[in-house]
Amino acid sequence: MRALVAVAKGNENIATFFTTASSVVNIIGASCKRRDALREQQQKYIMKALQIDDLETGQGLNQETTLKRPCDTRWNSHYDTLLSINTMFHPVVKVLEWIVDDVNQDNLGEANRLLEEIQTFDFVFHLYLMRFILGITNDLSNALQKKDQDIVNAMMLVQRCKQKLQSMRDDDFDDLLSKVSIFCGNNDIDVPNMDDLFVPQGRS
Structure with a gap:
């Protein structure tokens, strides 16, 4: 749940x-x-x-x-x-x-x-996150729109896209967060302390 x-x-x-x-x-x-x-x-x-x-x-x-x-x-x-x-x-x-x-x-x-x-940090974070994700899927989308695309090559492209997304989830998140923090610093946007205790709203 x-x-x-x-x-x-x-x-x-x-x-x-x-x-x-x-x-x-x-x-x-x-x-x-x-x-x-x-x-x-x-x-x-x-x-x-x-x-x-x-x-x-x-x-x-x-x-x-x-x-x-x-x-x-x-x-x-x-x-x-x-x-x-x-x-x-x-x-x-x-x-x-x-x-x-x-x-x-x-x-x-x-x-x-x-x-x-x-x-806000939230907007900038989503800006970089979605730009990264859509950049990967955009390359796949453009490739699949080619008329001379064959099914084998298409499946390889899908697999490569999945690998990039998984790599971002496993290894590239800290790099993404660093870029967001630098961007916020250059634009006078407050960056939250990631070590602070997070208390979710609503019932426990």
């Missing part, structure tokens, strides 16, 4: 995360003015990072991008959404702050709620 409750709670958290991510894309993409503001903030962020040598440079890198809108029927679109939010996290925060501070803007309450939600 406890396992079922844990799974249900985990699914609820993931669903909430995707709803929040989708809402961020929708509220910033609601007007040309907001999209222009995001583009401007992204350019400022890139220039500042280049000045302090904190950004990898090279052909095809640091190109102008935008937030990708997810599609309910295509999971690879959710992967693109998470990649864009991860890449543009700082500009996204700046635009949401601008919406909240501008009394002439619509959706002030929604923008304020999203601003608080995305600047």
Whole structure:
């Protein structure tokens, strides 16, 4: 029973995360003015990072991008959404702050709620976790969509995907947690003490 409750709670958290991510894309993409503001903030962020040598440079890198809108029927679109939010996290925060501070803007309450939600360890953890998982399944999905795919090769791809997910569960979780903590530190997001005693809510 406890396992079922844990799974249900985990699914609820993931669903909430995707709803929040989708809402961020929708509220910033609601007007040309907001999209222009995001583009401007992204350019400022890139220039500042280049000045302090904190950004990898090279052909095809640091190109102008935008937030990708997810599609309910295509999971690879959710992967693109998470990649864009991860890449543009700082500009996204700046635009949401601008919406909240501008009394002439619509959706002030929604923008304020999203601003608080995305600047939490929980959101960033789900962002990295789901980006990692969807990155693995996205490669599999793209490969299986090829017209010349044969069943033997398809089964090998599925097996390889399962191995990567198992490896992440067994060996790569600490590395994932480290990346989340570094990201939170760079964006002034509080990281909880993992050694603290956790007391679940509700009845024992």
